[in-house]
Amino acid sequence: MSLSSGPAGGPVLIVGSVAYDSVRTPFGEARNVLGGAASYASVSASFFSPVRLVGVVGEDFAYDHVAQLAHHDIDLAGLQRAPGKTFRWSGYYEYDLNQAHTTATELNVFQDFLPDLPDNYRDTPFVFLANIDPALQLSVLDQVRRPKLVACDTMNFWIEGARDKLLEVLARCDIALMNDAEVRQLSGESNLIAAGRRVLDLGPGVVIIKKGEHGSVMISRDSYFVAPGYPLEEVRDPTGAGDTFAGGLIGHLARCGETNDIALRRAIICGSVMASFAVEDFSLRRLFRLTPEEIAERYHELTTITHFEGL
């Protein structure tokens, strides 16, 4: 895998939250910092492919943050600025960093947001519906013309509050990404493999279950793949790990233009690698100072870590 020549693949369309987060972990705290599912996913994907972002921010969204996203070859024509405040999420983690505790979700400008895709976005071949109201994910799906691949993510907030719309989204997706707790909550099954199979019955051909530091599993009708988490000794803030994983995954698929099993397995490792960087610091700080060489190095390390000989 070579990333040193920069992104070369087809573009990726990403819709989701662009946010200001306030986060506390046992290792520190950050208030009103750049976050949001679409921000993490877009910056992550941008290391592999050009990105088209769809979302909304409020009048309080700093120009510096716009500039940082634009600097990553992220097309912001689909990022609206609306009267009001930017989406805000506050949460904390205890020593089990796999479990986020939400203290507040303020939808703010997302409450009245209607995605309106610029015309050149409508033919984007790879689409990632990052975590946001499933009604908005559906609106984006209604506006794109026959994409090659659609992946979606969600979280407990929407599984509880917008289940019917979420089921409509899943029925129209190729890949569903969820963490272990979410896939259990959605399916009502405690066994993860059984839970994953239930999600396949809802429509997607592939489900990828993220298990935080323990890596991820991919389940499809005829394939099963386990990817480890990169063995990091220091994690400061797990916020955005799932979105960064998804960005690396869809970015790689768009870059190689393939959606077969080999491409998916590589894409999952790209996702693991990208997530391992995101959690090293608060907000998107680590992603903003990441280099393609560092990504290639960790990808290579994961191939060695997972290699074993037959008996």
Ligand code: AMP
């Ligand atoms: P992750 O840790 O990958 O699950 O994603 C964390 C990001 O999701 C944070 O940066 C939040 O701003 C964003 N987020 C939290 N709750 C929601 C929600 N209900 N809808 C959309 N995005 C959210």
